[in-house]
Amino acid sequence: MRGLFLWLRRHSASTIDGPMRDLFALERHFTDAERSIAESTRRFVDDTFRPLLDDAWEHGTFPREVPKAVGALGLIGCNLHGYGCANLGDVAYGLACRELERGDSGLRSFVSVQSSLVLWPIHTYGSQEQKERWIPGLRAGELVGCFGLTEPDAGSNPSAMTTTAERVDGGWVLSGEKRWMTNGTIADVALVWAKAEGTVRGFLVPVQTAGIERWTLGPKLSFRASESAAMRFNDVRLGDDALLPGVKGMKGPLSCLTQARYGIGWGVLGAAEECLDIATAYTKNRRQGEGKPLAGHQLVQAKLAEMWTELTASQLFALELGRHKQAGTLEPVQVSMVKRHNVHAALQIARTSRELLGGNGILLENRVMRHAANLETVYTYEGTHDVHTLVLGHEATGYAAY
Numbered sequence: 001m002r003g004l005f006l007w008l009r010r011h012s013a014s015t016i017d018g019p020m021r022d023l024f025a026l027e028r029h030f031t032d033a034e035r036s037i038a039e040s041t042r043r044f045v046d047d048t049f050r051p052l053l054d055d056a057w058e059h060g061t062f063p064r065e066v067p068k069a070v071g072a073l074g075l076i077g078c079n080l081h082g083y084g085c086a087n088l089g090d091v092a093y094g095l096a097c098r099e100l101e102r103g104d105s106g107l108r109s110f111v112s113v114q115s116s117l118v119l120w121p122i123h124t125y126g127s128q129e130q131k132e133r134w135i136p137g138l139r140a141g142e143l144v145g146c147f148g149l150t151e152p153d154a155g156s157n158p159s160a161m162t163t164t165a166e167r168v169d170g171g172w173v174l175s176g177e178k179r180w181m182t183n184g185t186i187a188d189v190a191l192v193w194a195k196a197e198g199t200v201r202g203f204l205v206p207v208q209t210a211g212i213e214r215w216t217l218g219p220k221l222s223f224r225a226s227e228s229a230a231m232r233f234n235d236v237r238l239g240d241d242a243l244l245p246g247v248k249g250m251k252g253p254l255s256c257l258t259q260a261r262y263g264i265g266w267g268v269l270g271a272a273e274e275c276l277d278i279a280t281a282y283t284k285n286r287r288q289g290e291g292k293p294l295a296g297h298q299l300v301q302a303k304l305a306e307m308w309t310e311l312t313a314s315q316l317f318a319l320e321l322g323r324h325k326q327a328g329t330l331e332p333v334q335v336s337m338v339k340r341h342n343v344h345a346a347l348q349i350a351r352t353s354r355e356l357l358g359g360n361g362i363l364l365e366n367r368v369m370r371h372a373a374n375l376e377t378v379y380t381y382e383g384t385h386d387v388h389t390l391v392l393g394h395e396a397t398g399y400a401a402y
């Protein structure tokens with residue numbers, strides 16, 4: 001298998017689309033600056049992240065050196081402007097997500113949470129003081145942020161949250177429990193959504209504040225190179241400056257999720273591309289005895305044709321979504337359609353790649369089953385596949401069936 005990866009590396013170095021032919025010449029749509037961010041991200045993934053990955057996966061930890069390294073590359077919040085953010089545009093951000101997830105969904109998730117679920121809301125809804133206090137450190141990866149929306153009894157329906165923030169003299173008292181907070185174990189600050197004065201509000205909570213308990217969820221069989229935390233807030237006293245002033249109601253967390261789902265629509269392309277590249281190379285190279293390669297058999301070709309078609313459709317979807325975001329015409333329902341389609345396609349591609357590698361498909365070193373296990377989570381988080389189905393059903397019919 002070592003030969004397979006040398007072959008892949010050689011072959012994929014010349015194009016950001018890897019060995020399977022880029023049938024619709026997707027690459028021609030990208031500017032030099034966008035290609036350059038994709039290439040530098042891929043180099044970081046290959047040279048710095050991959051050597052840490054198998055160990056992180058086996059131990060169920062996120063490599064501690066990664067936040068500052070991706071910060072130094074300018075990837076965190078690279079579609080935002082000001083406060084040191086790179087302002088490279090939404091397509092460049094999407095291409096970076098794709099390269100990060102080619103490495104591992106946990107790596108892309110780290111950047112998604114930090115960029116879309118913490119930096120973006122501070123940038124969009126924060127006070128001047130909050131922007132100056134938090135954005136430079138988060139952007140640089142010197143500080144880590146996490147996002148607390150899900151609760152033990154409120155996942156797909158986050159408006160059922162029971163966490164509350166009560167107004168008291170000079171501030172707030174936060175009480176409740178959040179679950180599944182990506183980066184939560186290593187975070188410096190948590191953006192916590194709570195019911196306050198009859199609506200939902202966001203609070204920037206330094207995690208060292210008295211009254212916070214946090215613990216790691218696991219062991220997990222997916223997203224092992226990413227850390228997930230639960231946090232309990234036992235009457236945590238916050239100042240007035242913790243409240244995110246610019247948004248009220250579910251629009252706050254839902255608009256953050258639209259940003260993060262955009263990155264997922266691009267990110268999963270990377271995982272799917274790596275799986276298809278590996279499956280194609282493997283089936284072309286594997287012969288049993290004197291027989292023809294696996295790739296010469298009809299049933300194998302049917303699987304490769306299906307995977308290639310679905311991947312190409314996903315790439316075109318992501319590109320079109322990027323154009324809409326960049327033009328300021330992005331609609332949340334478009335994001336739902338692309339998140340739902342692209343994650344489903346990527347998961348099928350990863351599962352089929354595992355199948356095509358036979359027994360070798362379950363080895364960690366061969367990557368495809370790790371991607372498949374990760375994509376099981378991506379299928380569920382940021383709105384499950386079925387919840388996005390219902391969003392589309394609502395849009396199509398006018399009837400809400402949630």
Ligand SMILES: Cc1cc2nc3c(=O)[nH]c(=O)nc-3n(C[C@H](O)[C@H](O)[C@H](O)COP(=O)(O)OP(=O)(O)OC[C@H]3O[C@@H](n4cnc5c(N)ncnc54)[C@H](O)[C@@H]3O)c2cc1C
Pocket residue numbers: 113146147148149150154155156157179180181182183223228377380381382383384385386387401402
């Ligand atoms: C590794 C990981 C990282 C995560 N990171 C974060 C994070 O950083 N911050 C955060 O806040 N959350 C995070 N989450 C939580 C994630 O967003 C939730 O798991 C997700 O929203 C689903 O909620 P749930 O797990 O409670 O499932 P449920 O909502 O209980 O859903 C269970 C099943 O029921 C279905 N279902 C639910 N409602 C309906 C309905 N009305 N009609 C039909 N079917 C329905 C779902 O589709 C699903 O199949 C993370 C989760 C994981 C696994």
